[in-house]
Amino acid sequence: MINLAGRDILNGWGKFLFTGIGLGLLIGVTLSMAGIYRGLVDDGRVLLSNGGADLWVVQRDTLGPYAEPSNVRDDAYRALLGVRGVAEAGNVTYLTMQIEDQGKDVRVMLVGFQPGHPGEPGYLVAGRPITRSHYEAIADIKTGFRLGQRIRIRRHEYTVVGLTRRMVSSGGDPMVFVPLRDAQEVQFLKDNDALVNERARTAANPAFNRPGVPGLLEAVQASQASSRTVNVVMLRLAPHADEALVASEIRRWKHLEAYTRADMDEILVAKLIATSAKQIFMFLVILAIVSAAIVAFIIYTMTLNKVREIAVLKLIGARNRTIAAMILQQALGLGAIGFLVGKTAATLWAPIFPKYVLLLPGDAVLGALLVLAICALASVVAIRAALRIDPATAIGG
Amino acid sequence: MPAAIEISGLTKRYGEGDAAVAALKGVDMIVQPGEVVGLIGPSGSGKSTLLKCLGAVIEPSAGRMALAGEAIYDNGWQVADLRALRRDRIGFVFQAPYLIPFLDVTDNVALLPMLAGVANADARERARVMLTALDVGHRAQAQVAQLSGGEQQRVAIARALVNQPPIILADEPTAPLDSERALAVVRILNEMAQRFATAIIVVTHDEKIIPTFRRIYHIRDGRTYEEAGEGRAA
Numbered sequence: 269m270i271n272l273a274g275r276d277i278l279n280g281w282g283k284f285l286f287t288g289i290g291l292g293l294l295i296g297v298t299l300s301m302a303g304i305y306r307g308l309v310d311d312g313r314v315l316l317s318n319g320g321a322d323l324w325v326v327q328r329d330t331l332g333p334y335a336e337p338s339n340v341r342d343d344a345y346r347a348l349l350g351v352r353g354v355a356e357a358g359n360v361t362y363l364t365m366q367i368e369d370q371g372k373d374v375r376v377m378l379v380g381f382q383p384g385h386p387g388e389p390g391y392l393v394a395g396r397p398i399t400r401s402h403y404e405a406i407a408d409i410k411t412g413f414r415l416g417q418r419i420r421i422r423r424h425e426y427t428v429v430g431l432t433r434r435m436v437s438s439g440g441d442p443m444v445f446v447p448l449r450d451a452q453e454v455q456f457l458k459d460n461d462a463l464v465n466e467r468a469r470t471a472a473n474p475a476f477n478r479p480g481v482p483g484l485l486e487a488v489q490a491s492q493a494s495s496r497t498v499n500v501v502m503l504r505l506a507p508h509a510d511e512a513l514v515a516s517e518i519r520r521w522k523h524l525e526a527y528t529r530a531d532m533d534e535i536l537v538a539k540l541i542a543t544s545a546k547q548i549f550m551f552l553v554i555l556a557i558v559s560a561a562i563v564a565f566i567i568y569t570m571t572l573n574k575v576r577e578i579a580v581l582k583l584i585g586a587r588n589r590t591i592a593a594m595i596l597q598q599a600l601g602l603g604a605i606g607f608l609v610g611k612t613a614a615t616l617w618a619p620i621f622p623k624y625v626l627l628l629p630g631d632a633v634l635g636a637l638l639v640l641a642i643c644a645l646a647s648v649v650a651i652r653a654a655l656r657i658d659p660a661t662a663i664g665g
Numbered sequence: 666m667p668a669a670i671e672i673s674g675l676t677k678r679y680g681e682g683d684a685a686v687a688a689l690k691g692v693d694m695i696v697q698p699g700e701v702v703g704l705i706g707p708s709g710s711g712k713s714t715l716l717k718c719l720g721a722v723i724e725p726s727a728g729r730m731a732l733a734g735e736a737i738y739d740n741g742w743q744v745a746d747l748r749a750l751r752r753d754r755i756g757f758v759f760q761a762p763y764l765i766p767f768l769d770v771t772d773n774v775a776l777l778p779m780l781a782g783v784a785n786a787d788a789r790e791r792a793r794v795m796l797t798a799l800d801v802g803h804r805a806q807a808q809v810a811q812l813s814g815g816e817q818q819r820v821a822i823a824r825a826l827v828n829q830p831p832i833i834l835a836d837e838p839t840a841p842l843d844s845e846r847a848l849a850v851v852r853i854l855n856e857m858a859q860r861f862a863t864a865i866i867v868v869t870h871d872e873k874i875i876p877t878f879r880r881i882y883h884i885r886d887g888r889t890y891e892e893a894g895e896g897r898a899a
Contacts, residue, residue, distance in 0.1 A: 269779050270772055272765075279767035279808075580763045583722065584824070585752020585780050659751075660722045662759055663713060663836050 272590070273597030276574075287566055288602055291559065292609020295639060298555040299614040300621070302631050305548045307624035312536035314434045316529060318390030319360075321502035322511050324527045325518055332525075333362050333500040334438050334532075335540045340524065342452070342498045351517050353509030358385030359498040361451045364441055367411075367419055374411055376444045377437040378421065380451020386502035389445055395430030401447055406430035408442035421446070422454050438540050440623040448498070456495030466492055556642060563606075564646035567599045571650040575657055582659035592651045596644060603643030607636050667734030669831045669864030670696040670719070675728035675738075676887075677714050688714040690887035691728070698733075698831065698862040701855050703869060703894060706884035712868050713836070715884065719866070720755055720834050721747045733831045752780055756825030756833035756863070758854075760840045762817035764809045764824070770796065771805045774824045781828060795823040798860070799853060815846040819853065826857055833858075835867045844873050851877050 277284050315334070324333070325340065325348060332338025345357035361380035366373045381387040383398050389406055395415045398404045405426040407413040417428045426446060435443040446454075458466065467489050470476050476488045503526075505511055515526035527535065571578070578591055611632055618625040677689040688711045696702050706712050717723040719730065721737065721744075730738040732754055737744050744750050751757075764773045774792035779785060796802045799819045804812060812820065818838060825833050835854065839847035851867075851874045858865050869875065878894035 269785070270768065270776060272767075275772070276767040576763060577765050580759075580765070582748075583720070583751060583757055584777055585748045587748060587780075590780070658722075660717050662757070662763060663717055663720065663722065 269590075271597070272594040273601065276594070277598060277601055284598075284602070285605065288605030289609050291562060291566070291602060291606035293613055294555065294559050294562065295606050295610025295635070296613030296617070297610075298552060298559065299610055299627065299632070299635055300618065300625060301548050301551050301555065302635065303614060303618060303625035303627045304621070304623065305545055306626035306628055306631065308438075308440075308541045308544055309537050310626045311434070311436050311440065311624050312438055312541065313533065315436065315438070316532050316536065318435055319387050319502055320390060320504060321358075321386040322505040322509075322529065323354075323503040323515055323518070324532055325501040325503060325522075326499070326525050326527070328523055328525050330525060331535050331539065333360070335535050338499050338525075339497045340499070340501055342448075342496050344522070344524065345501045347522060348501055348503060348518065351514060351522070353505050353511075353514040353517075354503050355506040355509075356386055356504040358382050358387040358502045358504075359448055359500075360387035360502055361448065361455050361499045362437070363451065363455045364437065364439070365421075365454075367421060367444070369412065369417075369419060374413075375441050376407075376411055377439075377441045378451055378454060379443050379445045380448040380455070380498070381445055382448050386504045387500075389430075389432040389435055389443075391432065392430045393433050395428070397430060398445070398447060399429075402450055403427065404429045404447070406432055406445040408435045408444070409433050410436065410442035411444060413444075419444075421450075423459075424450070426450075434624070436624065438536055452495045452498070456497065458493075463493060556638070559606075559639070560642045560646050563599060563602060563643050564649050566602065567595060567643075567647050567650040568653060570598065571595055571654050575661065578654050578657050579659050579661035582657065583662045588655050591654050595651050595654055596647050599643040599647035599650070600640055603639045606643075607639045610639075611635075666698065668695045668731070669698045669700070669733055669862075670694065670866070671729075671731040671734075672719070673729050675715070675718060675730060676726045677711075677718055677723070678726045687887055689718070689725070689728075692884070692887070692889045694882055694889055694891075696832070696864040696866060698864055699858050700880070701851075701858050701865040701867060701878065703867050703875060703878035703881040704884060704889075705869060705875060705881060710884045711887045712884055715889075716834050716836055716866070716868055719832070720757065721750050749781075752777060753828055754830045754832070756828070756830045758818075758821050758825045758833060758835040758838045760837045762809075762814075762821040764817060764820060766809050768809070769805075770801065770807050770809065770812070770820050773809065773820060774827050777824060777828050791827055792823070795827045796820065798857070799823045799826075814841060815849065818842065818846075818850055822850070822853060822857065826861060826863065829861055829863070831862075831864060833863055833865045835865060837869055837871070838867065839869065839871045839874055847871060847873050848877070 326332035326338035327340055330336045330338045342359050348354055348357050363378045365378055367376055403426050405428050407428050409431050413428045418425045470489055477485045511528045515528055518524055518526040672694040675689055675692040678685045678687045680686055718725045727740055771789055771792045775788040778788035778791055796805050801816050801819045839850050854865050876895040876897045879896035881892050881894045883890045
């Protein structure tokens, strides 16, 4: 038996192809939306795994450091190293800020870390690790910074000595890693005017400026000008240590909150990006409905353009299933072209997006099945219309 | 030899009760194998209704129809599969050729045997034979849009004949053609009727071809009246 759908497609391939391309671009947007969601989740997971930590210790009753502000004293790590099962500890600070680069503002997350401890970038794609205790930086390549470039962060200039990849905040901002002390200064120290004002205000306070207590005022002012806090202490555990047990020990005795990797995954994926995920899901649903409506409309129009041919086919004895199969195959053909165009388009434009777009093969397979299912569903309207065509239409009068 | 078509007391009513309209009021008709008869009548006389009943497209209300001696309707359909009946035992030629535009000439004709389950190669061979018989064998690979109006109508006749049905119903087959082409189509129909012993009923208004019929059925107010035609050579 001749494949009627195939012959019809070949006969009007130009129209069919352009329709498929139009549909494909819509499918490409849908696949990209799914890729953006996957990218958000993956960014979060890479952020967790690249830090090399097993436990994240933050301020009690907070979901820090990524979901909520958290302040922990920077000497807490000493006490944490004493907990059974803890092998290494590293203080880390996070601060989202704007850095000017050649007249353009670059939004970054500034990360303060202790080289050689948990919290440092997982790997470098160029350059070297930070070896000096001040004014060196490692930047994610998404910042656009180059090796050797000098960038100004608040009062000081830093030299980019290394480049890393896939180190972004949960908001998608690329990270710039600097030594912890520098980051603490950037995060907690005030500017010169504020310091002068603060000193004057403290000196005017008789509680701090007592004539009979020499050195008190200087001590208070020194404490105001230095920072002893970090956002999180990252812990690496000894082999075979039970992370849940260690976390519970820290919560009980150190009056801090400790999160395991699974907890952090839950916070990042289920809590922090949950609203974005819902937003994207709503877009996906709307795009799927729009795609279905467009396919249904196209197939319905194509079918109505063939009323006479279908009437003749029915009159000369073609079975309903032959006609239904013709319409269904055309809908599936349209879906297949649309999917191929959409997948290609999504793959080509994914790197242009400012945030990471992760197109998983599994999502592509699921997308293909969904597209074909939507096309099959959309063809039902046209099939019903075709089956209602009276073969007598072919006979005049 | 039984008549190719034998109709007696065929009636068709549309609607129910007081609103019922009788389109056919006891039509009688006999057409022998190899015979071409004309069916003429004014608009609304019941020509198309009779053609649709004969073509098993609509169900008559009462009466009897037989094809080659076998009753297909006797106050109810006597065959279970009307599609198969239309496909295998009735050929249709329409006002316009109504060929399938996305199939080439051969496949337009071969489609019928293919629908009947004949293998593609055999169906195409049958189509080629029929197209050659109708003198359009040289256009077998052409697309429908590349054919002239006359060639398209010949291909449509080849399609109607390819399964060698006992009857062909031709609904104003010469309407869009000029005199010369219209007479050529009638000549072909006569030749094919003779060659394949097929009975052909031609519904027409076309004054040019009416004199070519040996027998004519007039249909008026749902009733048929038979008269002898001139039977001029087409």
